[in-house]
Amino acid sequence: MTQTHDMIVRRQFGEQAAAYVESSVHAGGEDLDWIEQVAARARPAHALDLGTGGGHVAYRLARQAGRVTASDLAGEMVAAVLATAEGKGLANVAGEIAPAEALPFADAAFDLLACRFSAHHWRDFEAGLREARRVLASGAPALFVDVVAPERPSLDMHLQAVELLRDPSHVRDYRVSEWIAALGRAGFEIRDLRSLRLRMDFPSWTARMRTSELHVAAIRSLQSLASADVAGHFALEADGSFTIDTVAIEAI
Numbered sequence: 001m002t003q004t005h006d007m008i009v010r011r012q013f014g015e016q017a018a019a020y021v022e023s024s025v026h027a028g029g030e031d032l033d034w035i036e037q038v039a040a041r042a043r044p045a046h047a048l049d050l051g052t053g054g055g056h057v058a059y060r061l062a063r064q065a066g067r068v069t070a071s072d073l074a075g076e077m078v079a080a081v082l083a084t085a086e087g088k089g090l091a092n093v094a095g096e097i098a099p100a101e102a103l104p105f106a107d108a109a110f111d112l113l114a115c116r117f118s119a120h121h122w123r124d125f126e127a128g129l130r131e132a133r134r135v136l137a138s139g140a141p142a143l144f145v146d147v148v149a150p151e152r153p154s155l156d157m158h159l160q161a162v163e164l165l166r167d168p169s170h171v172r173d174y175r176v177s178e179w180i181a182a183l184g185r186a187g188f189e190i191r192d193l194r195s196l197r198l199r200m201d202f203p204s205w206t207a208r209m210r211t212s213e214l215h216v217a218a219i220r221s222l223q224s225l226a227s228a229d230v231a232g233h234f235a236l237e238a239d240g241s242f243t244i245d246t247v248a249i250e251a252i
């Protein structure tokens with residue numbers, strides 16, 4: 001059967017909601033601390049966690065905001081986040097099942113928006129950024145965190161290839177230069193940009209997405225053929241674990 005991209009995303013993530021709630025890569029990190037610090041400064045009345053996944057941003061925002069809406073394309077993710085929020089005693093978290101590219105919210109409905117490790121899955125990155133801009137009040141902070149591709153094409157290509165083999169819902173890890181340009185086109189002004197690095201543990205990275213043995217073997221093959229440049233940049237390890245670049249951007 002022919003599937004739309006959004007159906008592939010829902011299948012990939014919907015079946016793995018619990019794994020994303022429990023994922024230690026997603027549950028912690030200095031980027032999450034940074035998001036909470038910005039929220040503590042802004043004290044938003046209503047914050048949006050766009051592409052909430054396991055809800056780790058929403059739980060942090062809930063401590064600093066009047067209320068939080070956790071939205072995601074996958075209904076199972078939203079259900080898992082609401083159940084987890086209730087278990088944590090966070091009564092100010094609501095859920096919404098919606099594509100980033102067509103959000104069911106009024107213009108300027110939120111006074112803080114955070115979006116972490118989601119945009120690289122979107123069918124239409126630019127439409128999602130325009131929607132983020134539309135639903136955010138003027139002058140309010142938007143925080144974007146994502147995996148980024150290196151600017152050099154050989155490194156960029158290696159990253160996209162292993163990402164797509166691991167997860168068919170992968171669209172593109174954008175370069176920092178692409179993020180800056182796209183945010184500008186969507187009407188955002190960048191206030192802060194931080195570059196970080198994140199180690200991906202190969203066994204849990206592939207298990208979380210139920211990557212087939214065939215695709216795991218293909219990734220390992222690509223890694224074994226990688227140039228010294230590629231192996232060095234991604235700090236490739238013997239078991240396939242590697243380190244990626246991420247970016248944390250505050251825009252208004």
Ligand SMILES: C[S@@+](CC[C@H](N)C(=O)[O-])C[C@H]1O[C@@H](n2cnc3c(N)ncnc32)[C@H](O)[C@@H]1O
Pocket residue numbers: 009010013014020026027050051052053054055056057071072073074077098099100101115116117118121122123
């Ligand atoms: C890696 S998880 C997000 C992790 C989470 N934000 C965190 O910080 O732990 C990516 C999420 O983006 C969602 N997603 C992918 N494409 C989307 C889209 N077009 N609109 C809304 N959500 C989307 C997926 O369903 C998935 O739950």
